[in-house]
Amino acid sequence: MGLGTLVACLVAVGLLSVTGNDFTVAGLRGTDLYASYGLPVVRVLAEVAAVVCVGGLLFSAFLLPSPERVPIRIAGWAAVIWAVAALLSVPFTLADAYARPLGYVLEFDRLVELAFAVEPTRASMLTALIATVIAVAATRAGSQASARALLGLALFGLVPVAASGHSSSGGDHDWATASLLTHLVAAALWVGGLAAILAYRKGEHLTTAVTRFSTLALWCWIALAASGLINALVRVKPENLFTTSYGFLVVAKAAALVALGVFGFFQRRNGVAEVVRTGCGRALLRLGAVEVLLMLMTIGLAAALARTPPPDHNEIVPTVELKLGYVLNGPPDAIGLITDWRFDLLLGVGAIVLAVLGVVRRSGFRLPLWLAGCAGVLIATSSGIGRYAPAVFSLHVVSAMILAILSPMLLALGMPRDRRVLLHPIAATVLFASSFSLVYFTGVFEWSLDQPIVRAGIQLWFLLTGCAFFCSAFASEISLASRRIMVFAALGTQAVFAAALLLKDSVTGEQFHRSLKLPWITDLAASQQLAGAVVIGFGVVPLLVTGLVLLVTPQRAAEPELTARR
Numbered sequence: 001m002g003l004g005t006l007v008a009c010l011v012a013v014g015l016l017s018v019t020g021n022d023f024t025v026a027g028l029r030g031t032d033l034y035a036s037y038g039l040p041v042v043r044v045l046a047e048v049a050a051v052v053c054v055g056g057l058l059f060s061a062f063l064l065p066s067p068e069r070v071p072i073r074i075a076g077w078a079a080v081i082w083a084v085a086a087l088l089s090v091p092f093t094l095a096d097a098y099a100r101p102l103g104y105v106l107e108f109d110r111l112v113e114l115a116f117a118v119e120p121t122r123a124s125m126l127t128a129l130i131a132t133v134i135a136v137a138a139t140r141a142g143s144q145a146s147a148r149a150l151l152g153l154a155l156f157g158l159v160p161v162a163a164s165g166h167s168s169s170g171g172d173h174d175w176a177t178a179s180l181l182t183h184l185v186a187a188a189l190w191v192g193g194l195a196a197i198l199a200y201r202k203g204e205h206l207t208t209a210v211t212r213f214s215t216l217a218l219w220c221w222i223a224l225a226a227s228g229l230i231n232a233l234v235r236v237k238p239e240n241l242f243t244t245s246y247g248f249l250v251v252a253k254a255a256a257l258v259a260l261g262v263f264g265f266f267q268r269r270n271g272v273a274e275v276v277r278t279g280c281g282r283a284l285l286r287l288g289a290v291e292v293l294l295m296l297m298t299i300g301l302a303a304a305l306a307r308t309p310p311p312d313h314n315e316i317v318p319t320v321e322l323k324l325g326y327v328l329n330g331p332p333d334a335i336g337l338i339t340d341w342r343f344d345l346l347l348g349v350g351a352i353v354l355a356v357l358g359v360v361r362r363s364g365f366r367l368p369l370w371l372a373g374c375a376g377v378l379i380a381t382s383s384g385i386g387r388y389a390p391a392v393f394s395l396h397v398v399s400a401m402i403l404a405i406l407s408p409m410l411l412a413l414g415m416p417r418d419r420r421v422l423l424h425p426i427a428a429t430v431l432f433a434s435s436f437s438l439v440y441f442t443g444v445f446e447w448s449l450d451q452p453i454v455r456a457g458i459q460l461w462f463l464l465t466g467c468a469f470f471c472s473a474f475a476s477e478i479s480l481a482s483r484r485i486m487v488f489a490a491l492g493t494q495a496v497f498a499a500a501l502l503l504k505d506s507v508t509g510e511q512f513h514r515s516l517k518l519p520w521i522t523d524l525a526a527s528q529q530l531a532g533a534v535v536i537g538f539g540v541v542p543l544l545v546t547g548l549v550l551l552v553t554p555q556r557a558a559e560p561e562l563t564a565r566r
Contacts, residue, residue, distance in 0.1 A: 035095035035102050040303045042092060046085035046127070047299050052078035053134065054154045055192020059200065061147035063193065063209040069142055071196060075150070076138025082157075083131035086124045093120050123160035130157035158184045163453040174325035174452040176234040178345035181453065182227040190220035191295045198288045214272050221261055228257060230345070235310040249305045256298045263291040320516050324390055325452065331520035332392060337384035344381035346456050347463070351377035354411075364416025373410030376402050381459060390449055391516055393509055393524065397501075397531040400462055401538035404435065408466030409542065412474050420471040425482045432469035433493035435462060436535075440508055441500070449512040473546065484550045491543040494535060501532035 056075030060067045094105040094114050105111055115121045134150055134157070141150055162181040193213050200206065232250045241247035267288060321327050326342055355374040358365045380386055380402035389396040412420065423431075439445050439458055448454040469490065473483050507513075507524045514524075521527075 035092050038102070039089060039092040039096055040300075040307055042085050042088045043306070044300055044303050046082055046089065047303065048296065049078045049082035049085060050131075050154070050157065051188050051192040051299070052195060053082055053131070053192070054151065054188040055194070055196040057147050057151035057154055058189060058193050059196035059209065061144055061151045063197070063212050064205050065208055067142060067144045067147055071200070072138050072141050072147055072150070074199075075154075076135050079131045079135035079138060079154070083128040083135060086128035086131060089124045090115055090121045093124065094118060120164045123164040126160045127157055130154075155185055155188065158188060159453055159457075163451055172234040172325050174342075175345055176231055176325075177452045178456065179227040179230040179234070182223055182345065183231065186220040186223035186227065187295075187299075190217055190224070191292065191299075193217065194288060194295070195292055198285060198292065201285055210272050214268055217264060218268070221257075221264055224257060225261075227345075228254065237311070240311045244311045246305070246308045246310050249301060249308055253298060253301050253305060256294060256301060260291065260294060260298070263294065267291065320391070320518060323450075323512070323516055326387070328388065328391060328518065332384060332388045332395065337388070337395075340384040340387055341382055342387040344386060344456075347459055348378055348382040351375070351381070358414070364418065366414040368414070369410050370414030373407045373414055376407035376410060377463065380407065390455065391513065391518065391521070392527060393507075393513065394527045394530040394534055396445075397534045398538065399459070400436070400439075401534060403459055404432070404462035404466040405539055405542055408463060408470045409546070411467055412470035415471075417475075420475060421468065422472050422475050422477065423468050425472055425478055425486050428465075428469045428472040429486045429489050431465045433490050435465050436493075436497045437500075440497075446509055446512060449509060473550075480550065480553065484547065487543055487547040487550060491540060491547055494539040494543055498532045498535035498540060501528055501535060504528065 053075045056071040056078065060071040060075075064071075091102060091105050091111060094100075094111070095102045097118050097120070098105070098114070105114060115125065130153060134153055137146070137150055137153075141147055159181060162177055162184055193216065197206075197209055197213055200209065232254070236244070236247050236250055241251055271288065318327060329336065329340060351374045354377075355371055358367055358370040358374070380399040385395055385399050385402075389399045439448075439461075444454070444458065448458050469486070472478055473486050475483075501508075507528055510524055513521055
């Protein structure tokens, strides 16, 4: 990995020396060479460390039949390097952003003052914090559950980078940010997983690990290709691919991805087959070492791409497109909400994957309910409801109610009972009941309007907490009395939330909605009043019906599994 990291740094610096003039013209680079070339180097170090961290945790969490401490410890040390590199990038980023010498921003008071003023440095500090938590937790983690939790945290540590680059601004930034995040996650899983397997090539569970990783690697390559294509189409036009530095780097990265696909094909046909047949990882090492080196070179190429400005198309972008990433074709109406779709690259894809999973596996699924729940997620995020949700508060609440209540209710009823993840009734109720107030009354909602990643995170949070709540509420393993209390407690919080929206004097998200300058947005208070009515119809009523059903359910009929277990 050391040689590969050095090569990646040299690739990044070498390519930047070629594309430097573009940055100077765009006014995005300072005159300090230490900042200009030091920044991509520390970013490459951070990305390689992140990849190693993710790979070690993935290996222990999912690729081995039982967890091992060594991969987790390696991931912990990689997280230390990740955190240090992320912090080192702060002064380099500031020197570059303000076109000042590196020594100027290294003055302590100035460094502290400026670090919180620039979005990329805030993202770096958040990344460093996440990596530090992983490093500390890895010293104690030893189970698969803890490794999986740390893997989720490590993948979350990639989010700040995706939310602060080229993709987070301009037209179509919602698609650009989502595709970049998908790209980063897929790359980290693929590169990190392969590096971990090569390091473990003499282990006793190599055959199991390689077999499991082979399928994951194929899906990662598909995700990389699809997300890379979408991101490129958003940022550069076909005619600019061979006439601009940015286009040249995009083509080079695409060529590297194709080459990696070819290596992966031969690795799957020869290396994996030999491991399965003989248990020996020699063939895997021969191709895998070159593959990892090419992957790390691609990381260096990506670092140079992140420092190269996209072509300026000299187009005037409407305010609403700058804010949302897309335009709105007039005020929402019934036909528009049904037909005016904008596909959500994260939850939309997730809904389709879940639907296909239910159709393929079938066993234990109640398909009509399961597919209806998946359709609800797709409608809430990708239909006209999802498209207009950031601009119209009442539709945002409609989307939230579908994601938090209607779809989770259907998914919980439709999934196999043995697949339900059950939380303690109190924990499930608190997480579900507090979500709406935490989002809409603490400033998180306003924050999400400017950040597509935060918006997607809120949607995912609503869906997960809703599923956790209804899986517990419908679980016969939990006493009927506890489930009744859960549902009626949630019903009460929904009623309070509805009343708060109806009686609230100030308008939630007013500043953002007025900044859109849409002529048909005139009465924001009325939209908030309508949102309160939506909560009653989409939140209070379904919970009330659920509570009444539980009230009339006989005790013996409701608890056969609980009685048998006791």
